[in-house]
Amino acid sequence: MNRPASDEFATQAMQYIPRLRRYARALTGDASAADDLVQDALERALVKQKLWREGTDLRAWLFTVMHNVFVNQVRSAAVSRTVQLDDDAMAERPQPQSSDRLEIRDLDAALQALPEEQRAVVLLVGLEQMTYDEAARVLEVPIGTVMSRLSRGRERLRRLTQGLPETAPLKVVK
Amino acid sequence: MSAPSVTEAELQAYVDGQLPPARAAEVAQHLAQHEEDAQRVAAYRRQNENLQLAYAPLLAGAVPARLQPGVRRRWQLPVQRYALAAALMAVSGIAGWQSHAYIAGERTQTFYLARVAAVAHAVYSPEVRHPVEVGADQEEHLVRWLSKRLGTGLKIPHLAAQGYTLVGGRLLPGERGPAAQFMYQDSKGQRLTLYVRVSKEGREQTAFRFAQENNVGVFYWLDGRLGYALSGETDRAELLRVADAVYRQLNP
Numbered sequence: 001m002n003r004p005a006s007d008e009f010a011t012q013a014m015q016y017i018p019r020l021r022r023y024a025r026a027l028t029g030d031a032s033a034a035d036d037l038v039q040d041a042l043e044r045a046l047v048k049q050k051l052w053r054e055g056t057d058l059r060a061w062l063f064t065v066m067h068n069v070f071v072n073q074v075r076s077a078a079v080s081r082t083v084q085l086d087d088d089a090m091a092e093r094p095q096p097q098s099s100d101r102l103e104i105r106d107l108d109a110a111l112q113a114l115p116e117e118q119r120a121v122v123l124l125v126g127l128e129q130m131t132y133d134e135a136a137r138v139l140e141v142p143i144g145t146v147m148s149r150l151s152r153g154r155e156r157l158r159r160l161t162q163g164l165p166e167t168a169p170l171k172v173v174k
Numbered sequence: 175m176s177a178p179s180v181t182e183a184e185l186q187a188y189v190d191g192q193l194p195p196a197r198a199a200e201v202a203q204h205l206a207q208h209e210e211d212a213q214r215v216a217a218y219r220r221q222n223e224n225l226q227l228a229y230a231p232l233l234a235g236a237v238p239a240r241l242q243p244g245v246r247r248r249w250q251l252p253v254q255r256y257a258l259a260a261a262l263m264a265v266s267g268i269a270g271w272q273s274h275a276y277i278a279g280e281r282t283q284t285f286y287l288a289r290v291a292a293v294a295h296a297v298y299s300p301e302v303r304h305p306v307e308v309g310a311d312q313e314e315h316l317v318r319w320l321s322k323r324l325g326t327g328l329k330i331p332h333l334a335a336q337g338y339t340l341v342g343g344r345l346l347p348g349e350r351g352p353a354a355q356f357m358y359q360d361s362k363g364q365r366l367t368l369y370v371r372v373s374k375e376g377r378e379q380t381a382f383r384f385a386q387e388n389n390v391g392v393f394y395w396l397d398g399r400l401g402y403a404l405s406g407e408t409d410r411a412e413l414l415r416v417a418d419a420v421y422r423q424l425n426p
Binding site for chain 1: 182183185186187189190192214217218221222224225226228229232233234235237238240241380381
């Protein structure tokens with residue numbers, strides 16, 4: 001019945017902060033909003049740490065907590081009035097490192113054009129490299145939902161980044 | 175042998191390497207015969223690679239102070255912060271502030287900064303006879319005095335180029351100690367105030383943030399140990415223009 005001490009929990013949680021930040025940045029499209037989200041999630045995780053069962057995957061649990069915080073923020077009409085006005089965000093803009101500069105820069109913008117639920121799946125799987133099962137648990141949806149969001153999200157992203165029409169012509173189903 | 179039919183989910187799983195090897199081999203066979211699917215798979219794989227590349231700096235980059243272990247004690251005591259937020263909201267009869275912004279630690283602090291600054295602006299800027307304690311004619315004394323009280327060397331921005339002249343300044347009680355307020359006005363008597371406070375531990379730099387309280391707009395930001403908030407009952411673009419000038423002068 002030993003609960004992990006707050007310190008211990010915080011120390012363990014700490015190692016996932018860079019991953020939480022990366023995901024949050026890609027999810028929100030804004031460096032400052034991302035860190036706000038991570039901070040809110042960490043605080044919530046600390047309040048709720050007793051709900052985490054030791055020995056289970058802390059990363060997945062933290063992502064679940066953060067996802068819930070994100071969804072609540074998106075849902076609440078009270079989206080922060082905090083406005084990013086200087087170039088802080090630029091400092092941590094995705095840095096193109098390959099020759100596909102345009103493609104990568106476009107990727108960040110195109111991601112924000114996806115519906116939030118598709119974006120989350122595309123990122124959990126493609127960026128965070130979670131299994132479909134893990135993504136389903138983080139998002140608290142059935143795995144079939146993960147698959148269909150993934151499929152639609154990726155296709156939409158492809159069309160956005162390749163400048164194709166947004167919706168595919170209907171396929172004839174044999 | 176014709177390639178077995180492949181579901182959409184299996185194509186996705188193939189992209190992510192989440193198929194058992196035997197099935198993956200069958201999907202590869204399918205792709206060899208279906209150009210369109212093969213192109214999609216290639217594009218999705220490139221998406222994954224590009225996602226990794228694009229956001230890699232976030233994994234390698236420094237974690238901001240407010241999320242770091244050193245600050246842990248602050249985010250270990252969220253209950254106190256909620257209590258503070260509750261107290262703040264109870265005390266405050268002024269509506270219009272987003273409770274949302276009370277949630278996070280650093281944000282609560284910076285938001286508190288904006289709030290206190292807005293209230294100070296609302297209290298002192300209409301003042302006709304005693305808008306400031308020390309007038310601009312004693313600017314040198316004003317700087318020395320407030321620098322001493324705040325325990326740090328303050329600079330008073332000059333905003334003549336923006337059309338504002340210094341009226342003077344005063345000492346104010348801040349969240350945790352003394353704070354300073356500098357007042358400016360333009361030729362029409364429109365007043366802006368710059369609120370400055372010091373914190374012991376903060377080493378953070380934030381972007382400009384904007385909050386609006388009734389008619390008072392506030393741009394506020396943290397710069398190391400100092401927190402600044404520029405308030406005015408003017409439109410946001412104008413306030414931003416001046417805030418930008420203030421920032422530039424303080425960070426030449």
